Amino acid sequence: MSYARTRPVDENLLGLDCDGLVRAYHEGRTTPLQVVDALKAAIEAGDTIINAFCYLDWNAAYQAARESEHRYRDGSVLGPLDGVPVSVKDLTDVRGWPTRFGSFAMAEAAEAGSDAPAVERLRAAGAILFGKTTTTEFGWTIRSDNPLNGLTRNPHDPKRSAGGSSSGAAAQVAAGWGPLALGSDAGGSVRVPASYCGVVGFKPSFGTIAMPPSSAFTELAHLGVFSRSVKDCRSAMKVLSGPDARDIASTFPRVPQQGAAPRPRVGWTLFAGSDLPPSHHVVTAFHSCLEQLRAAGYEVREVNLDIRDCADPMWMTWRYRALEAFHAWPDEQRNRLDPALKQLYHEGEALSTIQLAKARTRLRRMAVQIGQVFSDVDVLLTPAMPDSAPIARSSDSSDGAENWFRRSGYAYPFNVTGQPALSIPMGACPQGMPMGLQLVGLKYHDEAVLRLGEEIEALLTPPPPRPR
Numbered sequence: 109m110s111y112a113r114t115r116p117v118d119e120n121l122l123g124l125d126c127d128g129l130v131r132a133y134h135e136g137r138t139t140p141l142q143v144v145d146a147l148k149a150a151i152e153a154g155d156t157i158i159n160a161f162c163y164l165d166w167n168a169a170y171q172a173a174r175e176s177e178h179r180y181r182d183g184s185v186l187g188p189l190d191g192v193p194v195s196v197k198d199l200t201d202v203r204g205w206p207t208r209f210g211s212f213a214m215a216e217a218a219e220a221g222s223d224a225p226a227v228e229r230l231r232a233a234g235a236i237l238f239g240k241t242t243t244t245e246f247g248w249t250i251r252s253d254n255p256l257n258g259l260t261r262n263p264h265d266p267k268r269s270a271g272g273s274s275s276g277a278a279a280q281v282a283a284g285w286g287p288l289a290l291g292s293d294a295g296g297s298v299r300v301p302a303s304y305c306g307v308v309g310f311k312p313s314f315g316t317i318a319m320p321p322s323s324a325f326t327e328l329a330h331l332g333v334f335s336r337s338v339k340d341c342r343s344a345m346k347v348l349s350g351p352d353a354r355d356i357a358s359t360f361p362r363v364p365q366q367g368a369a370p371r372p373r374v375g376w377t378l379f380a381g382s383d384l385p386p387s388h389h390v391v392t393a394f395h396s397c398l399e400q401l402r403a404a405g406y407e408v409r410e411v412n413l414d415i416r417d418c419a420d421p422m423w424m425t426w427r428y429r430a431l432e433a434f435h436a437w438p439d440e441q442r443n444r445l446d447p448a449l450k451q452l453y454h455e456g457e458a459l460s461t462i463q464l465a466k467a468r469t470r471l472r473r474m475a476v477q478i479g480q481v482f483s484d485v486d487v488l489l490t491p492a493m494p495d496s497a498p499i500a501r502s503s504d505s506s507d508g509a510e511n512w513f514r515r516s517g518y519a520y521p522f523n524v525t526g527q528p529a530l531s532i533p534m535g536a537c538p539q540g541m542p543m544g545l546q547l548v549g550l551k552y553h554d555e556a557v558l559r560l561g562e563e564i565e566a567l568l569t570p571p572p573p574r575p576r
Contacts (some may be wrong), residue, residue, distance in 0.1 A: 121146040125287045126192050127339045133180045133191050139471055140173035140180075140191035140236060147238065151285050157266055157285055157481070160276035161239045161361075162198050162257045163205055169193070169238035176234050188343045190234030193286035197274050198240040199247050200224045200290065200331070210245045210254030213444040224293065225318035225352040226290060226331050233347040239274030241289060245446050247325075249273060250300045250512045253502045257445045260351025262305055262497050264541055269500040271301030271493075274334070278305040281334045288344055289334040294325045295426070296519025297530040298332035303492035303544025306533045308332050309559075310341045313552045314526030315357030317348045324432035328523040338532065338561040345554070362552050372556055374401065375411040375485035381474070383416040386494040391539040394491050397534060397545055400567045411481050411488065413475045415521060419513040422520055423468035428464055431456030452509040475525050482527075482550055487560050492517045492531040492544030518546055528554040530561045535568065 121143050124132060132138045148166055155161055176191035201207050201220035208214045208320040229575030230237060240449040245254045252275035253259040260275035262268040270279040274291030281289050291298045293311040302309025308330050317331040333344045351359045359468060376398060378386055386394070401408050434442050442450065481488065494515065513520050523528045527548055534545035545564065549557035 113457050122150055122284050122286070125336055126189060126343045129192055129287070130188060130190065132184075133176075134185075135196050135255055135345055140176040141170065143191070143193060144169050144173045144236060144238070145192075147286055151192075154283060154285075155262060158263055158270075158279050159258055159260045160241055160270075160279040160283065160285070161195070162208065162210070162215065162242050162276065164239035165205060166238065168204070169236050170486035172234075172236040176236065186232065186234035187347060188229065188233070189288070192235050192288060193238050194230055194235040195239050195241045195277060195280055195286065195289045196227060196237060197277050197289070197291045198243050199292055200227060202227050202237060202240065204489075205240060208256060208342075209247075209437050210243045210256050211445065212256055213441050216437075225320065225354060226348055227250065229347055229350070230290070235288075235347070241274070241280055243275060244273040245449055246433065247294065247297055247416035248449055249453065249510070250296060250516055251503060252301070252500060259362035259500055259502045261500050262541075265497075265539075267499055268497040268541065269304060271304035271497060273297040274301050274309075277334045278302055278307055278309065281305070281307045281336060287336055287340055290348075291332050291334055292319075292329060293332045293423070293523065294329040295513065295523050296516040298334065299492050299519050299529060299544070299546060300516055302334060302531040303365070306536075306542025306544075307334055307336060308341050308533070309340055309527045309531045310345070310558070311522070312345065312349070312554050313528045316345075316357040316362075316528075316552075316554060318352030318355040320351070320354040321356075324429040330523065330526075338530070338558055338565050340476065340557050341530075345558070351525060369556065369559065371406065372485065372486035372560055374406050374408045374487050374489060374560075375481065376408060376489040377413045378491070379416055380413055380490055380518050381415050381422070381521040382419045382494075382514045384494050384514050384517060387496075387537075390491045390493075390543055393535045393543050393547065394489075396565065397568065398489070401564065404567060406561070408489075409485075411485060413477065413481055415477055416517070418470060418474045418521065419511060419517055421470040422513045423511040424459065424463060424467035425471065427452050427456040427509070429456070431459075432532060446503065448503055448509045455509060471524055474521060478521060478525050478527075486547040486550060486553070486556060490546045490548070492518060492546040494518070496537045496539070496543055501537060522548050525551065525552050527555045530557050532561055532565050533568070
C-alpha cells in the first residue's frame, strides 16, 4: 500500500526532541502520522543536496506511525521512543531492507531476513524506522563519500564534509530530519561526524549495545547514537542498552550506580593518539570550556597521555583487518571495491607477522597508559577533532588509502580500550562551522559521562549554530 500525505505539514514538528515528541503525542498536540508527513516533506525537499539517505521506506514508516498512534489513543505506549523517527546506518541489518555497506560489491544485496539486536529493541520500543543513512564503504574511513551512493554533505555548509563513517546519520540529525539516528564507531565513526556536524554523538562502553560479531573489526566496533541533546541520547540508551546472547560481550550484568553520584575528577589533554596539533580555534574553544567548568566548581587538571606515536600502529592493524574482512571473497567481488579500499586490502596482505606483532604490542601498551591516566581521573576531556569539517570531495583513484587515524587521534584510542566517549558541540569557528568537545569515561561508567555531558551542555554558550 502507498501512503500519501494525510494532512497539512507543520515544519515546527521537526524541531521537537524525543521527549518533546512523546509529550506532544500524549497531550494530543500532534500525532506520529503528522510527524512522518513533516519528515517526508523535509527530506524530499532537502536531501537532494545533503544526500544523507541511501534507502527510504515511507510505507513502513506510515504503518509504524499508525500503530503508534493507536497505542497513544489506547494508553498502551511502549516507552520513551514510541512514535519517534529513527534511522539506521547502512552497516546494520533491518528486516526487509538491504544492507549494502556503501559498496558496489554489495549493490545487489538481498533484503535482510531479520533485525539486528539494536533494531529489534528500537522496533519493540515503538520507534518509527524510516530509512538507512549513508556510510563510507564498509565504514573504513572518516570521509563522507562512498562509491555506491556518492558524497554526503554537511548541512551547515554543503561545501564541507559531514565526516564519517556514519556520514548520513550525523547529517540527518544536523539537518533536523528527526531527532535520533543509530550509527556505529570502530575508530571515531560516531564522534568524528558528530563534531563536524554540531550534534551529540555517543559511543557507549563496548558491548553496551549488542552487536553480534560479524566483521573483522568486531573488537573495536561499537553501535552508538546521534541526537540533538545529551538528554535525548540518554533516552535512546535506555532502549538500546542490554544483553543479547548473540553478542557475548553484552551478556554480563552491569549494576547501575545507586544514590547520589560524587562529582567526577576531570582531566584534560590537547594531545592523544596523534601528533597533529589542534587548530587555534579549537584550542581557544576548548580552554573556554575548561574555564566554565572551573567556574562551576570543578577541579580540572591537565594529564600526560603520551600516545602520539600510536596512529601508525593503529593504521597497520586496520590494514590487516581489511585483509581479514575480504580475504575469503572471490576475486570478482573484491575487484568491485573502491580502489582505495582495494589498496588497503593489498597493503594488509603485504604486512609481515613481525610488523603486526610490533603494532599490536604498541596498542596494548597504549591501553595500559590510558588506564594509568584513569586511575587518577574519572572523566577525560579532549577536543573531538583537531579542526572543523574540511571541504567535501569524492575520492578518486589518486587518493590512495590515507592513514586517517592521524586526524582522529582523539577518537580511536577509546575504541581500543572500549571506553564510553561522548562528543557534544563546543561552539563554532569564525567560519561558522561546529567544533566538538569529547568526554571519555571509565569503562561501563557511561552514566557519569552522560551526566557530566548534560552539565557541560548547559554551561556552553552561545548554543551551537543551526544549519543555514
